[in-house]
Amino acid sequence: MHKIFANSLFIGKKIEILPHCHSTNQVAADLLVNGEPPEGTIVLTHNQTSGKGQRGNQWESEPGKNLTFSVILRPQFLMIKDQFYLNMIISLAMAEYASGELGTKVKVKWPNDIYVGDRKICGILIENSIRGNLIENTVVGIGFNVNQVEFEVDKATSLAELTLEDYDLMNVLESIIRSVEKYYLKLRSGKFDEIRKEYLSNLYWLNETHLFGADRVFSGQIVDIDAFGKLVIESNNERSTYDIKEIAFIE
Numbered sequence: 001m002h003k004i005f006a007n008s009l010f011i012g013k014k015i016e017i018l019p020h021c022h023s024t025n026q027v028a029a030d031l032l033v034n035g036e037p038p039e040g041t042i043v044l045t046h047n048q049t050s051g052k053g054q055r056g057n058q059w060e061s062e063p064g065k066n067l068t069f070s071v072i073l074r075p076q077f078l079m080i081k082d083q084f085y086l087n088m089i090i091s092l093a094m095a096e097y098a099s100g101e102l103g104t105k106v107k108v109k110w111p112n113d114i115y116v117g118d119r120k121i122c123g124i125l126i127e128n129s130i131r132g133n134l135i136e137n138t139v140v141g142i143g144f145n146v147n148q149v150e151f152e153v154d155k156a157t158s159l160a161e162l163t164l165e166d167y168d169l170m171n172v173l174e175s176i177i178r179s180v181e182k183y184y185l186k187l188r189s190g191k192f193d194e195i196r197k198e199y200l201s202n203l204y205w206l207n208e209t210h211l212f213g214a215d216r217v218f219s220g221q222i223v224d225i226d227a228f229g230k231l232v233i234e235s236n237n238e239r240s241t242y243d244i245k246e247i248a249f250i251e
Helices: 024-034 084-102 159-163 169-188 192-201
Strands: 015-018 042-045 067-073 107-109 113-116 119-131 134-144 209-213 217-225 231-235 238-242
Touching: 015 024, 024 042, 024 067, 024 119, 024 134, 042 169, 067 169, 084 107, 084 113, 084 119, 084 134, 084 159, 084 169, 084 192, 134 169, 169 192, 192 217
Parallel strands: 015 042
Antiparallel strands: 042 067, 067 134, 107 113, 113 119, 119 134, 209 217, 217 231, 231 238
């Protein structure tokens, strides 16, 4: 373990830096199985070889150019039914940092991708372990594009591509840590309504007419999320809810 002198209460006070690994989420999960890492422990690698995102997608990251890391949290105050609030706070933390750095509004593409315009700058994968009706441990995996400027995926972007600047990765990480801890403490203090309202106000395609794919392609508007974090889309004056594997954003 290595110390990082982040200006935070507990997130990032312990950090394990790996030259390469297959998945920081898996390494963090192994730490939880084999010991009692402090809450806020971070696993960071310079080269993640099998990073994954939502729907089992691979996360593209050029070695040494971006931030690929996982944070261990213990939200044992949070009931299973409220677990989507973890997606909300991490998304908002990353959106806050990116907006501040870029000087422009970024959006959260449901459930928790961070978009600048129509291009993705950050992906998030949250994995929970459950005990009873509460969440025992959470591993928050974050892939944030910082200095990479060439991507195989057309809709990807990075801080460096957008600002034409080169960034110190550890300085970026320290700023992100502060944002994540701020929103996590807000959740821990029970500010559910405030979090939900802010998440909705930052939601990509909210109240805009677009094409979606489910069992068919249809035109509709994102109008809300339900109590469990499912997406609510209105089409032909009818509202339907969709889970992560049930809906695709088309155009």
